């Protein structure tokens with residue numbers, strides 16, 4: 120039998136799964152396991168025939184039916200997507216076929232028939248893992264009904280060979296084993312589902328943590344921690360290349376807060392981040408370094424190229440219009456730009472950029488100073 124992988128939503132509902140490549144591979148793997156089980160059973164059946172416990176004709180017929188059915192199911196798995204057979208349905212059909220074979224085996228097994236009951240338990244355990252618990256329960260019911268039918272038939276036509284009391288007690292054992300297997304396996308299924316949901320929740324939490332660890336909440340730019348990681352990675356980069364860093368600081372931002380309120384101040388920070396981000400080259404990174412201060416990393420950039428990027432930012436920031444601020448109030452920033460010297464740690468380059476920024480502020484703001 121081929122377990123049908125299925126997806127479970129947040130409410131625990133099981134959706135019909137699509138025929139994905141890994142799922143087909145899994146179905147084929149289960150098919151191989153099932154085919155080996157059939158092969159082993161046929162070998163045992165042949166041994167029973169050899170020992171004279173089982174009649175040759177019915178045993179041969181059952182073996183042929185089992186082999187043809189197994190091959191037919193391989194083809195059905197292969198073409199299941201094209202034939203639009205849901206994996207769950209395929210698993211149910213395979214289970215029914217296996218149950219049918221086992222019941223027929225029981226009918227012809229003679230004194231060894233009780234051994235076939237254990238195979239039925241295995242088949243039902245497979246079903247419970249493979250499909251929705253309700254469907255597995257139905258199949259277990261069908262298996263029990265089928266066994267009850269064949270046992271009744273056998274004791275009716277051959278009470279000597281199949282004493283009614285023995286058949287009834289065997290049925291009792293079978294019913295108890297199937298019930299226990301179904302309950303245990305459905306508990307396992309519930310456990311697996313819970314683990315799957317927990318795994319999804321953990322992955323979502325990990326995603327949130329990763330975002331919190333790298334992104335500044337207000338501006339959605341890289342945060343200081345992430346920028347430090349990027350600077351470290353850039354320092355470790357083997358290719359000798361010229362990189363630049365720039366510190367950007369909004370001008371007279373305290374006045375914005377005081378005059379328009381903190382919420383407008385926040386909107387200015389977001390507006391600045393969006394405008395600046397749009398002016399960057401593909402591999403540049405702008406991070407919120409602190410309050411209204413930003414650090415720009417420009418890998419593989421000469422000071423001239425870095426300056427061009429900063430000037431693009433200036434143009435965009437000057438054009439910013441923030442809701443709640445008088446249109447005449449222009450947003451501006453000052454910047455200190457420094458080239459990273461060969462092999463120098465970024466902290467040194469940033470420190471020079473900071474001094475250049477200080478000079479830009481001292482010189483009247485709204486300007487770029489190169490270290």
Ligand SMILES: Nc1nc2c(ncn2[C@@H]2O[C@H](COP(=O)(O)OP(=O)(O)OP(=O)(O)O)[C@@H](O)[C@H]2O)c(=O)[nH]1
Nearest residue numbers: 368369370371372373374376381384385410411480
């Ligand atoms: N709205 C808002 N304000 C912030 C945030 N972080 C820092 N600030 C404010 O930014 C202001 C920075 O003020 P200052 O350091 O005096 O600098 P400035 O007014 O920009 O003056 P210069 O840098 O000299 O041009 C302070 O009033 C901080 O409260 C924030 O997340 N949101």
